[in-house]
Amino acid sequence: MAEIVGAYFTSHVPAIGGAIHRGLQQDPYWKPFFDGFPPVQEWLAKVKPDVAIVFYNDHGLNFFLDKMPTFAVGAAAQYDNADEGWGLPLFKSFEGHLPLSWHIIESLVEDEFDITTCQKMLIDHALSIPFELAYPNADKWPTKLVPIAINTVQHPLPSAKRVLALGQAVNKAIQSWQGDERIVVIGTGGLSHQLDGERAGFINQDYDKFCMDNLSVDPAALTKDSVHEIVRLSGTQGVEILNWIGARGAMGEGVAAEIHRNYHIPISNTAAATMVLEPA
């Protein structure tokens, strides 16, 4: 049976891609953030996942506002990055895992999650940067990919409670999968930040700490607030915590063990965080 080796969570600020491109990992501004990744890299080298199920949000690369799915699951043989409009170098492509994608899709719909399926899906920095950070020297990514995009852009967004349930339904799908893959689930984005409006630059360390402290032991605590309240607490883009909540759900309902945490302010306008959890 397939095994979930654990979950990895990280911020996905586009500027991280620029910093990697320019080799700024030891620069004083960037070092406290990049220093959070050797433990992630060592953990991945130890648990050796061969499939990644990634919860993320698209930033206007694959989805425009003409059609905005609340939940979208990729079912492609390959996923490519493309020009996002702000000068980042192109990121490497991913190999898909078609049978697992369709198994998850069938299982989710059976469980009454009315998702969108994507046989063509461009993946943006929100998906690529976590891999650049986790596998800095890879010529090609060591895992196949099943991407799950959550709308964190155009309100109404799905509730945190619904996103946790989606993740748990993905876990149920994995439980009924007959393959012997080693699966890592990944949640990207956050933590608190706000790019737009007069409150641009808003960060909330107390709320971030609340999220990080509860992610392993009581993820349901993160679902008590409405999306509106999460925006108030975490910023307009801090609501990307939904991606973390979905990934945490995919680990299953049991308590998880926190293996690693790093938190640093600021990276760009963001409170940047990185965590690794394992099933307890």
Added chain:
Amino acid sequence: MSSSPAKPEPIPGTHLFDGDAAAKGFALNDMCFSFNDAANRQAFLDDEDGYCAKFNLTPEQRKAVADRSVLGMIAAGGNIYYLAKLAGIFGLNVQDVGSLQTGVPVDKFKAMLLAQGRGETYEAAHAEMMKGEMVNG
């Protein structure tokens, strides 16, 4: 949209990109989405008026773009993820965009972020940033 259940208490300095904004901002966001293509970015730089006309920007949107007013673009329905692609054409990053929206020089905006990194609350860091600044309007 406006007939939906009562909206919760607004969040100061925050403009949720909801159905009203998405409907209002469609043309502007559509133009910004086109900037994923380098040729379109160049076409905008070559003939800004002509390019904006092609996407049927509203007068409010056209003025906000001409004025490089980020808050004006947001008021006209612009979504920040799309506006960031327009900002990229001018070489502006999200600290520059933050500076434009808060009305302080970018160095002060960055200092506000760094102050939060030293453990200051947003409120304290923001108050410090605004010290000595002219209040808009």
